Amino acid sequence: MNILLQKFGTKLDTAPFSKIKNEDYFPAFQEAINLAKAEIDAIINNTESPTFQNTIEALSFSGDVLERISSIFFNLNSAETSDEMQKIAQEVSPLLSEFGNDVRLNADLFAKVKTIYEQKESLNLNPEQKTLLDKQYKSFSRNGANLPEEKKNQLREIDKELSKLSLQFGENVLAETNAFELHLTDKKDLAGLPEGTIEAACYLAKAQEKEGWIITLDHPSYIPFVTYADNRELRKKITIAFGARSFQNNEFDNQEIVLKIAKLRFERANLLGYKTHAHFVLEERMAESPEKVLSFSNDLLAKAKPAAQREFAQLSAFAKELDGIEQLEKWDSAYYSEKLKQQLFNLDDEKLKPYFQLEKVLNGAFTIAEKLYGLTFTEVFDIDKYHEEVTTYEVTNKNNELVAVFYADFFPRKGKRNGAWMTSFKSQYIKDGKNERPHISNVCNFTKPTETKPSLLTFNEVTTLFHEFGHGLHGMLANTEYPDLSGTSVYWDFVELPSQIMENWCYEPEALALFAHHYETGEVIPQEYVEKIKESASFQQGMATNRQLSFGLLDMAWHGQDPTNITDIKTFETEQFASTQLYPEVKENAMSTAFSHIFQGGYSSGYYSYKWAEVLDADAFEYFQENGIFNQEVAEKFKENVLSKGGTEHPMILYKRFRGQEPKPDALLKRAGLI
Known part of the structure; x- marks a missing residue:
């Protein structure tokens, strides 16, 4: 019997990772698709007249076996992949895409959903049921259910092709990331590098049975190198x-793939009656339209750009004075910013890292969640995991009831993609009176402990951990009826609010005192460091905002207009970056070919949402600050109206219920020192 198709029978129904073999996946997917089809057929063939329960609810709970297998497989394909897994993903993705279309383009099923949708005013539904009905109706209408047959077939072909292309895009980026290494054998090339980075580079070389030190394009290796290495030529090279x-x-080139994806998305949007892919996407976002996104972005840019230009001029003058650099280049950016920051604030990451031992930072996040939301995290050792480095926790509330299972996976390794993310192995929902609790995972890439040192985080990594943990809380505290509205299943430009608001606690003395203790002496981080962390929080915010907006504007340029005449990626990007450019162009580089957020992840037409959510998070955190950062009443309101509600109502309704008003950008501009 295939383990993936049985009741797991494990503790808390957790995934039996160690028992799953790669050869189980493909047949499990095939069988789970058949099961889901049978559930759909049962809804269609039901001879009773369609009701909310026998159609909308039944549809929401259908395909749960397929959902579970998909979440296990695709999460592992990101965190613990192999050539074999990638091959399975290539085979399975078209099947899933086809099945999705079989459902969304099924005329008989849509007729039943439409019948209920047209009676919705007389059905006496609660807000969550109304949202579910609306979401389901749109999942058909926005995916071609109203199209004639031949256009439906066209849509199927486009979707199949898109799912393959985005997988290929991601595999190419991963292959290129893994293909490069900077192998250093001369000790003087290490000048400027922190001890921990040198030790990690030595460890990498040893692992490959090579002499010297290896620096890779994985973030824990790449970022410290470009930030601290004195050798400008090597910084340039990497x-x-x-x-x-x-x-x-070369074989891993993504230029054609990017052009194809952009054109297919545009074609798909046109087929569905939308002007562009961005018009299609933004209809289901808080921002509503590309025009509104551009106006929001350009307003922020107008406020950030003068500050960015001032900061760039200051950095250029500093680099010239320090090292006689005539023209600041991209490979000088992190290096001289770090030096300038040290000079202005006498604060560098190396001074701070001893206070941010990974385990203590994680426990700090747990303690803050306990103070705010009454949660307790207990490490457990009897839950199966997919890699020995993963740690597992049971999360309980004040009444000692299970809230969630939490997996933490923090170190880079060969089969794991770069970056940091939150995901779930099982959704929360309520069925037959039972509240099924979620299984949530945070995946990051922090420096591994070495023989002499535990894993010590940069302050930036501390905020990354808190950010992903914020997404995690959104998943863990979910408390909704239906799986499709649970946890992070919210409008994309709302999903970053719970994650970004958590970062704010990293700057508060009261919160830092809980976890920022020196790993050797146990001494709490000195107050002067805390003040400097706060002061330096707005350091180069103009440049940072400018950079973030440039990515969002590039995303809108790919998706908010007709891309059919774009032939050369580099030329196109250069035009798009003109309004935000500070550094000279690097002819060998392109952003789009490795812009995984928009060509592999779900951020197409949505990259602006990081900034959008920053407006929300600054405004929301101001409410905490006004009442105390651990204020129970405000925390309870945030938990009840935002974290537990998922996508059950429009995000602006939820936000206003929490805050009592719409968000204002002033709190963000103030925090960033832009006003």
């Missing part, structure tokens, strides 16, 4: 390598 990923006219 920066160009990073920016040239999948832009080298």
Whole structure:
């Protein structure tokens, strides 16, 4: 029997990772698709007249076996992949895409959903049921249910092709990231590098049975190198390598793939009656339209750009004075910013890292969640995991009831993609009176402990951990009826609010005192460091905002207009970056070919949402600050109206219920020192 198709029978119904073999996946997917089809057929063939229960609810709970297998497989394909897994993903993705279309383009099923949708005013539904009905109706209408047959077939072909292309895009970026290494054998090339980075580089070389030190394009290796290495030529070499990923006219090149994805998305949107892909996407976002996104972005840019230009001029003058640098280049950016920051605030990451031992930071996040939301995290050792480095926790509330299972996976390894993310292995929902609790995972890439040191985080990594943990809380505290509205199943430009608001606690003395203790002496982080962390929080915020907006504007340029005449990616990007450009162009580099957020992840037409959510999070945190950062009443309101509600109502309704008003950008501008 295939383990993936049985009741797991494990503790808390957790995934039996160690028992799953790669050869189980494909047949399990095939069988789970058949099961889901049978559930759909049962809804269609039901001879009773359609009701909310026998159609909308039944549809929401259908396909749960397929959902579970998909979440296990695709999460592992990101965190613990192999050539074999990637091959399975290539085989399975078209099947899933086809099944999704079989459901969404099924005329008989849509007729039943439409019948209920047209009676919705007389059905006496609660807000969550209304949202579910609306979401389901749109999942058909926005995916071609109203199209004639031949256009439906066209849509199927486009979707199949898109799912393959985005997988290929991601595999190419991963292959290019893994293909490059900077192998150093001369000790003087290490000048400027922190001890921990040198030790990690030595460890990497040893693992490959090589002499010397190896620096890779994985963030824990790449970021410290470009930030601290005194050797400008080597910084240049690795920066160009990073920016040239999948832009080298080799087997892993993504240029054609990017053009194809953009054009297919546009074609798909047109087929469905939308002007562009962005018009299609933004109809289901808080921002509502590309025009509104552009106006929001350009308003922020107008406030950030003068500050960015001032900061760039200051940085250029500093680099010239320090090292006689005539023209600041991209490979100088992190290096001289760090030096300038040290000079202005006498605060560098190396001074701070001893106070941010990974385990203590994680426990700090747990303690803050306990103070705010009454949660307790207990490490457990009897839950199966997919890699020995993963740690597992049972999360309980004040009444000692299970809230969630939490997996933490923090170190880079070969089969794991770069970056940091939150995901779930099982959704929360309520069925037959039972509240099924979620299984949530945070995946990051922090420096591994070495023989002499535990894993010590930079302050930036501390905020990353808190950010992903914020997404985690959104998943863990979910408390909704239906799986499709649970946890992070919210409008995309609302999903970053719970994650970004958590970062704010990292700057508060009261919160830092809970976890920022020196790993050797146990001493609490000195108050002067805390003040400097706060002061330096707005350091180069103009440049940071400018950079973030440039990515969002590039995303809108790909998706908010007709891309059919774009032939050359580099030329196109250069035009798009003109309004935000500070550094000279690097001819060997392109952003789009490794812009995984928009060409592999779900951020197409949505990259602006990071900034959008920053407006929300600054405004929301101001409410905490006004009442105390651990104020129970405000925390309870945030938990009840935001964290537990998922996508059950429009986000602006939820936000206003929490805050009592719409968000204002002033709190963000103030926090960033832009006003």
